[in-house]
Amino acid sequence: xxxxxxxxxxxxxxxxxxxxxxxxxxxxxxxxxxxxxxxxxxxxxxxxxxxxxxxxxxxxxxxxxxxxxxxxxxxxxxxxxxxxxxxxxxxxxxxxxxxxxxxxxxxxxxxxxxxxxxxxxxxxxxxxxxxxxxxxxxxxxxxxxxxxxxxxxxxxxxxxxxxxxxxxxxxxxxxxxxxxxxxxxxxxxxxxxxxxxxxxxxxxxxxxxxxxxxxxxxxxxxxxxxxxxxxxxxxxxxxxxxxxxxxxxxxxxxxxxxxxxxxxxxxxxxxxxxxxxxxxxxxxxxxxxxxxxxxxxxxxxxxxxxxxxxxxxxxxxxxxxxxxxxxxxxxxxxxxxxxxxxxxxxxxxxxxxxxxxxxxxxxxxxxxxxxxxxxxxxxxxxxxxxxxxxxxxxxxxxxxxxxxxxxxxxxxxxxxxxxxxxxxxxxxxxxxxxxxxxxxxxxxxxxxxxxxxxxxxxxxxxxxxxxxxxxxxxxxxxxxxxxxxxxxxxxxxxxxxxxxxxxxxxxxxxxxxxxxxxxxxxxxxxxxxxxxxxxxxxxxxxxxxxxxxxxxxxxxxxxxxxxxxxxxxxxxxxxxxxxxxxxxxxxxxxxxxxxxxxxxxxxxxxxxxxxxxxxxxxx
Ligand code: ACM
Ligand code: ZN
Numbered sequence: 001x002x003x004x005x006x007x008x009x010x011x012x013x014x015x016x017x018x019x020x021x022x023x024x025x026x027x028x029x030x031x032x033x034x035x036x037x038x039x040x041x042x043x044x045x046x047x048x049x050x051x052x053x054x055x056x057x058x059x060x061x062x063x064x065x066x067x068x069x070x071x072x073x074x075x076x077x078x079x080x081x082x083x084x085x086x087x088x089x090x091x092x093x094x095x096x097x098x099x100x101x102x103x104x105x106x107x108x109x110x111x112x113x114x115x116x117x118x119x120x121x122x123x124x125x126x127x128x129x130x131x132x133x134x135x136x137x138x139x140x141x142x143x144x145x146x147x148x149x150x151x152x153x154x155x156x157x158x159x160x161x162x163x164x165x166x167x168x169x170x171x172x173x174x175x176x177x178x179x180x181x182x183x184x185x186x187x188x189x190x191x192x193x194x195x196x197x198x199x200x201x202x203x204x205x206x207x208x209x210x211x212x213x214x215x216x217x218x219x220x221x222x223x224x225x226x227x228x229x230x231x232x233x234x235x236x237x238x239x240x241x242x243x244x245x246x247x248x249x250x251x252x253x254x255x256x257x258x259x260x261x262x263x264x265x266x267x268x269x270x271x272x273x274x275x276x277x278x279x280x281x282x283x284x285x286x287x288x289x290x291x292x293x294x295x296x297x298x299x300x301x302x303x304x305x306x307x308x309x310x311x312x313x314x315x316x317x318x319x320x321x322x323x324x325x326x327x328x329x330x331x332x333x334x335x336x337x338x339x340x341x342x343x344x345x346x347x348x349x350x351x352x353x354x355x356x357x358x359x360x361x362x363x364x365x366x367x368x369x370x371x372x373x374x375x376x377x378x379x380x381x382x383x384x385x386x387x388x389x390x391x392x393x394x395x396x397x398x399x400x401x402x403x404x405x406x407x408x409x410x411x412x413x414x415x416x417x418x419x420x421x422x423x424x425x426x427x428x429x430x431x432x433x434x435x436x437x438x439x440x441x442x443x444x445x446x447x448x449x450x451x452x453x454x455x456x457x458x459x460x461x462x463x464x465x466x467x468x469x470x471x472x473x474x475x476x477x478x479x480x481x482x483x484x485x486x487x488x489x490x491x492x493x494x495x496x497x498x499x500x501x502x503x504x505x506x507x508x509x510x511x512x513x514x515x516x517x518x519x520x521x522x523x524x525x526x527x528x529x530x531x532x533x534x535x536x537x538x539x540x541x542x543x544x545x546x547x548x549x550x551x552x553x554x555x556x557x558x559x560x561x562x563x564x565x566x567x568x569x570x571x572x573x574x575x576x577x578x579x580x581x582x583x584x585x586x587x588x589x590x591x592x593x594x595x596x597x598x599x600x601x602x603x604x605x606x607x608x609x610x611x612x613x614x615x616x617x618x619x
Pocket of ligand 1: 265332
């Protein structure tokens with residue numbers, strides 16, 4: 001994209017047509033002069049870090065010719081990509097360009113819903129042309145094993161096919177595997193994907209999950225779980241390590257990537273506490289707790305990968321119980337895991353959920369397909385700076401940034417594309433462009449146009465020009481009688497969702513589309529609060545909005561009562577409201593009062609798990 005240009009000196013317009021095609025490693029034309037590894041370009045970028053030198057280029061367009069100078073074929077490719085995005089007639093000038101970070105990735109979860117070779121090749125085209133250079137494939141998870149493994153054909157024979165095509169159907173079915181929904185990549189498919197990606201200067205990083213998210217492995221391979229059915233592998237059993245090493249040996253043969261992702265997230269470790277093999281392992285190895293037992297597994301796997309010249313990367317849970325010596329951390333539960341890894345002298349890739357999780361809806365949830373927990377518009381991604389909070393001297397440990405597209409709620413391939421584009425462009429620009437040239441309005445314009453160009457080429461994309469944006473009520477503070485009033489909580493808010501703490505419900509700030517945006521207060525109880533207006537006032541109406549996100553366990557109350565009082569001791573019921581809209585998403589529960597009062601008690605009764613509200617509005 002054009003934003004990926006750091007310097008343009010206008011020299012006019014190139015007069016003659018140049019028959020240049022998109023860069024895919026297969027064609028350049030005689031009208032474009034390419035110079036690789038020659039001075040003075042090499043000298044000019046001598047001060048750049050090695051990764052930037054590799055991709056740096058200088059593109060010179062004069063009225064007579066186009067000239068590309070780069071240190072490597074990869075640099076030439078980046079220049080050709082830029083050229084392919086300029087519109088004819090090309091603006092004459094000099095573009096000097098190189099990336100901010102070496103790791104600019106997108107993760108596709110092809111376990112929850114399988115995506116085939118053709119689909120992946122198509123995404124490599126679109127992702128590489130915005131200079132993304134890592135395609136991370138989440139190949140294994142409870143929902144399906146997606147990679148042919150010659151030494152263990154049972155993995156795909158038994159666990160690449162499941163019962164129930166949608167997530168909820170599958171997840172609640174007792175007999176889950178050996179159904180007819182699914183698929184997997186053959187080793188031939190993988191070789192083709194890897195070679196295609198290499199021609200587009202993308203690295204395919206494979207992820208083989210361990211020890212959690214492994215229900216399918218335990219199902220397919222008897223003897224690698226603590227029990228017959230388990231979500232986690234058993235780190236106490238040698239059979240587990242034998243399986244993992246045999247699988248990883250094939251993975252390393254297929255994927256030339258320096259990094260092999262071993263997952264590591266969200267292991268429940270439930271059965272490790274009473275599994276005799278796990279307990280014996282802990283005793284023999286002097287491991288104090290199950291976190292150290294996971295760390296034992298990760299360290300052993302790291303030794304195996306390192307012995308084969310590869311590096312281990314895993315989700316930030318691999319910090320728990322002690323990070324293995326050479327591991328790289330992919331920080332997803334916020335940025336803290338990545339920052340901690342860097343403090344410990346390790347490398348990190350930033351993929352914090354609130355900025356990089358593309359499974360969140362990108363526009364008003366009331367008009368989007370259901371997303372997995374939250375609202376993440378493109379603007380919020382674009383302004384993210386992965387280097388925030390990292391001391392200058394440690395920046396070399398920050399490899400870069402990645403967008404993750406989990407697929408629990410994304411059955412259709414077109415839906416995958418819809419979630420990716422244009423938000424992947426924002427991830428690309430975080431990874432490539434220096435902070436100084438970033439411009440949100442300009443990006444928006446280019447992203448809108450580039451998404452339209454992708455649609456012309458048969459991709460499904462979100463249309464930025466039709467974006468509704470954040471919840472209208474959240475855009476300006478709301479004035480009401482209770483604004484600034486003191487709130488007494490009969491039940492406390494949950495510590496994970498404090499919003500503005502005791503000020504939340506009367507600060508005038510209404511929540512946006514996401515319960516996690518810091519404006520919604522979360523309760524694992526009834527919401528039972530009393531607002532003190534300071535003096536007696538005529539009160540007409542009291543209302544509060546609740547949001548529902550059933551996928552995240554957030555539900556509407558089943559009823560609300562509003563009481564009022566003059567003295568704070570004797571309360572009278574103003575009204576009771578039953579929820580008559582059980583499938584609603586952002587529902588106000590309001591009650592007419594029509595009395596003079598100083599105290600208002602608002603009580604919302606919880607039905608299942610969470611309640612979230614943002615403001616008690618009093619008029
Ligand atoms: C993750 O989202 N569980 C890495
Ligand atoms: Zn065990």
